[in-house]
Amino acid sequence: MSYDHYIVICKPLHYATLLGSRACAQMAAAAWGSGFLRAVLHTANTFSLPLCQGYTLDQFFCEIPKILKLSCSESFLRVVGLIIVSVCLSFGCFVFIVVSYVEIFRALLRIPSEHGRHKAFSTCLPHLAFISLFISRGVFAYLKPPSLFSPSLDLMIAVLYLGLPPAANPLIYSMRNQELKDAVRKLIGYMLLHH
Known part of the structure; x- marks a missing residue:
């Protein structure tokens, strides 16, 4: 969405060439791919944990930190690994959005x-x-x-x-x-x- 706004505001005459069906497909594939990667890592990590404190969560959905609390193994490295992967994926998206909006606001101030x-x-x-x-x-x-x-x-x-x-x-x-x-x-x- 931020890239779409960037193209519309900063490069409106190039919209059709910069944001065609191929670019949209690539962005969708990147979003779905990163989401799938994160989900696979979380799922693999969760199913490899030995649970020894019961199987009851105090949530209505299986949230990763809650599942890690049920584990009887030392899960510090797992938590750190999951945090690093999640932060890298999230930070990449965040930087992309911030850079897009900085450019948008620079262009808007010139209108x-x-x-x-x-x-x-x-x-x-x-x-x-x-x-x-x-x-x-x-x-x-x-x-x-x-x-x-x-x-x-x-x-x-x-x-x-x-x-x-x-x-x-x-x-x-x-x-x-x-x-x-x-x-x-x-x-x-x-x-x-x-x-």
Whole structure:
């Protein structure tokens, strides 16, 4: 999505040549391939663990850190390996998105008309909001300090981590719709007046 925005804003006349069906297929293959690699590594790691603390998780889905807690073997090297692979894949995507948006914002600041800048920013901001929401939840879910451990907090974070993006996605991407913006403003105004 960030590359698409980059091409549309920074190189609009080259859109058809830079973002043709071959480029789209390559980007999809890279995304699916990296996701598949990560899933295979996690699955192979999980099934190779000897479990000796029962088979009950305090989650409604099998999350890797929870499964590692059930293992009776020393899993430090496994955890470090999985973290390194996950960070490398995630960091590569993050750098690609940041570089794309730095170039986009540089191009947007060169647009002479205020209306043109506003229109271009309104195209990019929903994607940035969604990415920020996704990254912040992931960072909090996986990098929170052990002192904040609580089964109920972990369950709430897991529900937010899985449920918030699909629920927020239509709202975030429809914020360019003026009728929806007006309805949200009325709702917020109504809530502020009656509380």
